Amino acid sequence: MKLLVKHIGTIVGIERQGRDRLSGVALDQLDRLDAAWLTAADGRITAFGTADKQPDEAQFDLVVDAEGGMLFPSFCDSHTHVVYAGSREQEFLDKIHGLSYEEIARRGGGILNSADRLHDCSEEELYRQAMERIDEVIRMGTGLIEIKSGYGLSTEDELKMLRVVRRIRQTSPIEVRATFLGAHAVARDYIGRQEAYVDLVCEEMIPAVAAEGLADFVDVFCDEGFFTIEQTRRILRQGARYGLRAKIHANELAVSGGVQLGVEEGALSVDHLEQMGEAEIEALKGATTIPTMLPGAAFFLRMSYPPAREMIRSGLAVALASDYNPGSSPSGNMRMVMALAATQMRMTPTEALHAATLNGAAAMGLSHDFGSISVGKVANFFLTKPLPSPEFFTYAYQTPLIRRIFLRGKEYTA
Ligand code: NIG
Ligand code: FE
Numbered sequence: 001m002k003l004l005v006k007h008i009g010t011i012v013g014i015e016r017q018g019r020d021r022l023s024g025v026a027l028d029q030l031d032r033l034d035a036a037w038l039t040a041a042d043g044r045i046t047a048f049g050t051a052d053k054q055p056d057e058a059q060f061d062l063v064v065d066a067e068g069g070m071l072f073p074s075f076c077d078s079h080t081h082v083v084y085a086g087s088r089e090q091e092f093l094d095k096i097h098g099l100s101y102e103e104i105a106r107r108g109g110g111i112l113n114s115a116d117r118l119h120d121c122s123e124e125e126l127y128r129q130a131m132e133r134i135d136e137v138i139r140m141g142t143g144l145i146e147i148k149s150g151y152g153l154s155t156e157d158e159l160k161m162l163r164v165v166r167r168i169r170q171t172s173p174i175e176v177r178a179t180f181l182g183a184h185a186v187a188r189d190y191i192g193r194q195e196a197y198v199d200l201v202c203e204e205m206i207p208a209v210a211a212e213g214l215a216d217f218v219d220v221f222c223d224e225g226f227f228t229i230e231q232t233r234r235i236l237r238q239g240a241r242y243g244l245r246a247k248i249h250a251n252e253l254a255v256s257g258g259v260q261l262g263v264e265e266g267a268l269s270v271d272h273l274e275q276m277g278e279a280e281i282e283a284l285k286g287a288t289t290i291p292t293m294l295p296g297a298a299f300f301l302r303m304s305y306p307p308a309r310e311m312i313r314s315g316l317a318v319a320l321a322s323d324y325n326p327g328s329s330p331s332g333n334m335r336m337v338m339a340l341a342a343t344q345m346r347m348t349p350t351e352a353l354h355a356a357t358l359n360g361a362a363a364m365g366l367s368h369d370f371g372s373i374s375v376g377k378v379a380n381f382f383l384t385k386p387l388p389s390p391e392f393f394t395y396a397y398q399t400p401l402i403r404r405i406f407l408r409g410k411e412y413t414a
Helices: 024-028 089-096 101-106 111-119 123-139 155-171 194-211 229-241 258-264 278-284 295-300 308-313 334-345 349-356 358-362
Strands: 002-011 033-041 044-050 062-065 070-073 075-077 142-148 175-183 217-222 245-250 269-272 290-293 381-384 402-407
Touching: 024 308, 024 349, 075 349, 075 358, 089 101, 111 155, 123 142, 123 155, 123 402, 155 175, 155 194, 175 194, 175 229, 194 229, 217 229, 229 245, 229 258, 245 258, 258 269, 258 278, 278 308, 290 358, 295 334, 308 334, 334 349, 349 358
Parallel strands: 002 062, 002 070, 075 142, 142 175, 175 217, 217 245, 245 269, 269 290
Antiparallel strands: 002 033, 033 044, 070 381, 381 402
16 A cells, blocks of 8 residues: 655654664754655655655555644554553542552552452453553554553463453554563562562463463563562563563662663663662663653652653653553553653653654664654654644643544554
């Protein structure tokens, strides 16, 4: 299928140099093209240019008129938990009335509450609920998404979650990567026997997940009250033996050492980073590990925001993700994430866009195929209404500006 998009006001998020991530000052440099067209064939971008050199329309199966709107690369949301059962607004009320996230978790709420609900939910129903969220995020501009397990906490239920992720991957046009997060919390039956739970994760769950080829990555909630550095290291190394690349939930609740561990273990990303010191930033300099910030969680839990400016000043390739989950971030809206990055962390809209696209793709090891408008990459993009500037898209963060969505070069209409 050959596609031509014509009358594009501006293409933004172009990457012509083949960089797999943008770091430091490069994050704020926007490569854009005004009065443009773009072509795609067999799901990949084949060319783009200015209107004076537009190819003959007769060569294409489909010609789309962008009517002067902008073309953005789809968001690459590298950290979500969108497969979950039901919701947790009762805990939202508990938090309003003064309980902390840790207190709720200690009372058996939080992740364990979601694990109970997931246990009682059929695979079919779980898939149905997750697909509603997938449709929601596609409409908000996401084209590549990472989805974690971690509300199963038993071998059977972790597999159930990951099979749902596989089915989403097979049935939705969004690109999906799966992460095994068995070490999200200690399962109810194992409370007080944390080491035995880590044994279960390493000896039973990881081999079972790998045997069915259900995950690309392994993740651990390495934080105060959850899993220790030693336990995290053991789980990540076992994951590596089974071909799973590491990610870590690090430094959300405390300066946990998770960032340094992630760098040491060659993790793809270390995520959250609300609690960062100078040593953490120092450790990330020159590392391939992508520091991923989740401002939607900081917003929802009223936590401090990661020190984005210091990280960018230190030359890091920061990424932004939604953390869409029922406890700490019940939203997958990447425009809201960008707006929070701008208003709360003083990132420019350009920095936020790169962090939410190319660097998000890098946090999944996929920036050779996703995350920018580049010839040869997967044709995942959306068209907006005409905008006065690219910055307007982040500034007017609630206005419905997205008009048409293309995934693998096909229009999304479902
Ligand atoms: O990334 N911090 C750990 N895990 C999730 C929250 C999970 C939940 O509360 O259900 C997060 O914020
Ligand atoms: Fe998370």
